[in-house]
Amino acid sequence: MSVAKSRIAALAALAAVTLPAASLAGATAAQAAPVRAVPGYQTWQADVEQAVAPVIPWLQNRLGKGVEKPAIVLDIDNTALETYYHAGRANGPVLNVARWAEEHGVAVLFVTARTSSASARQQLEDAGYPVDAVCTRDHGESKGEGKARCREELTGDGYTITANIGNRSTDFEGGYFEKGFKLPDYNGQLS
Known part of the structure; x- marks a missing residue:
């Protein structure tokens, strides 16, 4: 093969x-x-909107079933933030999900391949995100290992990660979440 x-x-x-x-x-x-070129901003936003459209109905369903300490996990770069298109700016459709979650008692957690939580938290707060926790990759961990470890630790803290939103396969490796929602990465071109 x-x-x-x-x-x-x-x-x-x-x-x-x-x-x-x-x-x-x-x-x-x-x-x-x-592999094609990364699409323009409007196309990306339409693709993101389509990818996150089922998240709020999913959360409503899970909340209706009495999930304890519900949470969503968001990746940061090219998921929560428009890193490729507008560095530091919130990705509107994802921000809407995060705000809905906060308004309905769902914790908003961030899991990232970055290695500094202080700068990540500040960027997210500056972009308007509610931030209940940020977990970063340890030096020497692969992206997938770090993100899986973070979700495991957050689950160990009592959170039920009902939705995991990211744009790369490494955002979904290792489990510790109920359902994944994958944003476009255009064959790995948006990291």
């Missing part, structure tokens, strides 16, 4: 575990598609 085919197979297996079934076909098709 070629390296490209084995990478596609590995990503398809990951998507089957971490993403809703409806997203599986799109995720594998996107991985097989040829």
Whole structure:
């Protein structure tokens, strides 16, 4: 099997575990598609809006079932913040989800591959995000390992991570969340 085919197979297996079934076909098709330039801002925003549209209905359903200490986890770069397009600016559709969560008693947690929580927290607060916790990757950890460790620690603190929102496969590695919502990364071009 070629390296490209084995990478596609590995990503398809990951998507089957971490993403809703409806997203599986799109995720594998996107991985097989040829690499294209990062789209313009308006296209990205439309794609983000489509990806997060099911989050609030999902949260409403979970809250209706009496989940204890519910939380959402957000990745930072090119998820919560428009790092590629407008450094430091909030990604509007994701900010709307975070604000809805805060208004309904759902903790807003951030898990990032960054290694400094102080600067990350400040950027997020400056962009208008409610921030209940920020967990960063330790030096020497891979992105996926660090993010999985963070979610495990947050779960150990009593949070029920009902929704995990990110734009890279590493945002979903290792579990410790109920449902993943993947934003576009355009074949890895938005890190």
